[in-house]
Amino acid sequence: MTDMVYTPLAPLPETRSRSLFQLAALRFRRNRAAMAGCVVLVLIALFSFLGPLFISHKYDQVFPSYVSVPPSLEARPNAGSLQEAMEGVAARARVTLKEFAVEGQAFTATVTSDSEIDPRTTRYFDRANEFDETQVVATEDGGKTLKLEGKVSREYFFFGTDSNGRDMLARVMLGGQISIAVGLLASIVSLGVGVIYGATSGYIGGRVDNVMMRFVEILYSLPFVFLVVVLVVFFGRSFILIFLVIGAVEWLDMARIVRGQTLALKRREFVGAAQALGLTDWQIIRRHIIPNTIGPVVVFVTVVVPKVILLESFLSFLGLGVQAPLTSWGALISEGANNIQSAPWLLIFPAIFFVVTLFSLNFAGDGLRDALDPKDR
Amino acid sequence: MISFVLRRLASAVPTLFIVVTISFFLMRFAPGGPFNLERPLPPQTMANLMRTYQLDQPLWRQYLTYITNAVTGDFGPSYIYKDNTVAELIAKGLPYSLELGFYALLVALIGGVLAGTIAALRQNSILDFAIMSVSTIGVTVPNFVVGPVLTLIFAVILAWLPAGSWGDGSLRFLILPMIALALPQLAVFARLTRGSMIEALHTDHIRTARAYGLPARTVVVTHAMRAALLPVVSYLAPCAAALLTGSAVIETIFTIPGVGRYFVLGAINRDYTLVMGTVVLVAIFVIVFNLVVDILYGLLDPRVRHD
Numbered sequence: 001m002t003d004m005v006y007t008p009l010a011p012l013p014e015t016r017s018r019s020l021f022q023l024a025a026l027r028f029r030r031n032r033a034a035m036a037g038c039v040v041l042v043l044i045a046l047f048s049f050l051g052p053l054f055i056s057h058k059y060d061q062v063f064p065s066y067v068s069v070p071p072s073l074e075a076r077p078n079a080g081s082l083q084e085a086m087e088g089v090a091a092r093a094r095v096t097l098k099e100f101a102v103e104g105q106a107f108t109a110t111v112t113s114d115s116e117i118d119p120r121t122t123r124y125f126d127r128a129n130e131f132d133e134t135q136v137v138a139t140e141d142g143g144k145t146l147k148l149e150g151k152v153s154r155e156y157f158f159f160g161t162d163s164n165g166r167d168m169l170a171r172v173m174l175g176g177q178i179s180i181a182v183g184l185l186a187s188i189v190s191l192g193v194g195v196i197y198g199a200t201s202g203y204i205g206g207r208v209d210n211v212m213m214r215f216v217e218i219l220y221s222l223p224f225v226f227l228v229v230v231l232v233v234f235f236g237r238s239f240i241l242i243f244l245v246i247g248a249v250e251w252l253d254m255a256r257i258v259r260g261q262t263l264a265l266k267r268r269e270f271v272g273a274a275q276a277l278g279l280t281d282w283q284i285i286r287r288h289i290i291p292n293t294i295g296p297v298v299v300f301v302t303v304v305v306p307k308v309i310l311l312e313s314f315l316s317f318l319g320l321g322v323q324a325p326l327t328s329w330g331a332l333i334s335e336g337a338n339n340i341q342s343a344p345w346l347l348i349f350p351a352i353f354f355v356v357t358l359f360s361l362n363f364a365g366d367g368l369r370d371a372l373d374p375k376d377r
Numbered sequence: 378m379i380s381f382v383l384r385r386l387a388s389a390v391p392t393l394f395i396v397v398t399i400s401f402f403l404m405r406f407a408p409g410g411p412f413n414l415e416r417p418l419p420p421q422t423m424a425n426l427m428r429t430y431q432l433d434q435p436l437w438r439q440y441l442t443y444i445t446n447a448v449t450g451d452f453g454p455s456y457i458y459k460d461n462t463v464a465e466l467i468a469k470g471l472p473y474s475l476e477l478g479f480y481a482l483l484v485a486l487i488g489g490v491l492a493g494t495i496a497a498l499r500q501n502s503i504l505d506f507a508i509m510s511v512s513t514i515g516v517t518v519p520n521f522v523v524g525p526v527l528t529l530i531f532a533v534i535l536a537w538l539p540a541g542s543w544g545d546g547s548l549r550f551l552i553l554p555m556i557a558l559a560l561p562q563l564a565v566f567a568r569l570t571r572g573s574m575i576e577a578l579h580t581d582h583i584r585t586a587r588a589y590g591l592p593a594r595t596v597v598v599t600h601a602m603r604a605a606l607l608p609v610v611s612y613l614a615p616c617a618a619a620l621l622t623g624s625a626v627i628e629t630i631f632t633i634p635g636v637g638r639y640f641v642l643g644a645i646n647r648d649y650t651l652v653m654g655t656v657v658l659v660a661i662f663v664i665v666f667n668l669v670v671d672i673l674y675g676l677l678d679p680r681v682r683h684d
Binding site for chain 2: 217218220221222223225226229230233234306310313314317318320330333334337338340341347351354355358359362363
């Protein structure tokens, strides 16, 4: 190529022609529902993957004093219950609580008594779970009134906590990471297997095609649940293998779609030209067939990702999904569904994220299909 | 037509045979066995059990025994449901799953086609958007969420319907599991119908029919519907097979004594014979419904010829 003489062509006209891909991108950008779907997906991915950097609780951190607390925007314990706790402590210390205020992570209190108060009563305050490092800051009335200051440990649980006292916000984020990762990776596996299998079968054709498609048909008649459960049992419950397994089950439709495309493609002139140039079958499949099937394949991936996430949730429901303390949206949802009456927030938050993600994927997939459909200009 | 059906049934035999073979060996190569309990059994008991169920024989002989027995309709004893043969278990559970699945299929098919047609006729209207949104939710919400939510609303809060169990088999007991089972499929049918109906309404023969001045209802119901139903019919086969052989999730949530639970229970507990029984059951359903769908295709689309 280097020794070729480059002769500049006539300058291109101002309006350049658009490639098929550019046209598709343009149509996709005009589709509001699809664009909104994409934006929401990006936001959810950011929430799941970057969110843990901004919250102080770990997904496996247990808060024994906050088991199954409902979600709230207020810090826990709230001012009212702190007041109650403080009154309880004061009663035990045989002093009267006059003033009590909480500011952020610290509290101030004024206590009085008929007789002089021993400064060691602060121990009573430290003994309560809620208060810590209580100190006397001022003494008035000759020791009958003490001003106290100390720390309150307060925690924010915007999504509440689960029955083990773990922060649901952190768990929903972790669940998102795992569900998204499982969805994408399983789809990539099914994409790889399905595309290569379908393209090979369709391109070679004849008896090979018959046998290969017969095999797909046989796998279709195997009960899906059985296949997944046996494979999971087979490979143990390791996280990596779960989505390999799911991908290994989901490639059948992909193979059929790609085969259909290939059957049409292999009669086209450019394939004939490639054959005339003496390329091997595998080279033609790799360089000419597979790139041309990409349209329907991309659309189908947007169908497979939600399917895989749903399937993962089904495995979690059966107790075959990721193991605690790791979790996925599916695992959280099935846990929430068991506690729907006593602690509905365990279901609501993961379910919202789950459904919104699948919803957006659906819209994005529909938009992609419309954008790539050559009939619809 | 008859020769087509016969040929298809004949070709189903090798398929069924390969399905059985694959699942037999897949199941056996999975680690663990039906009697590997959390507390290990004494070796003597274990050996006795293995001998009773002929699990101590070489795998190929077990396989041959299984195949020869299965041909005569003997699917062996279940390992976890002692005193029951697999055939008995399936015969006991299948009627429940069939009845529930049949109602769910009817609801999903009629409701889905109706909703999809309405959405297609009012394309891009608010009604269309509403139907499509609801059906998208139907596809995306897992049925182990739909089940408990329905139970909470209709059985606990409103107390209109019983929360679970088959009861006396009357419709009251079936409504909630039926809806939970039908909803995702209804959504799929609605989406399929809408897409193909929109396409069908833009074809030349529909324009011609409209130009003749035929009433709108006739155009849609007798002319467009025929073409629009093709993708619906092809989805009918996997859908019907899945619904009629029971759902592990729904049967667990609503405590229905169907066969759906056996897939999961059998595979988890390595109840080899039970799993094989359910595999054969599903494979038969899939094969039969694929055949039914091919026949329906021929009725709907005269271009399809079976000869």
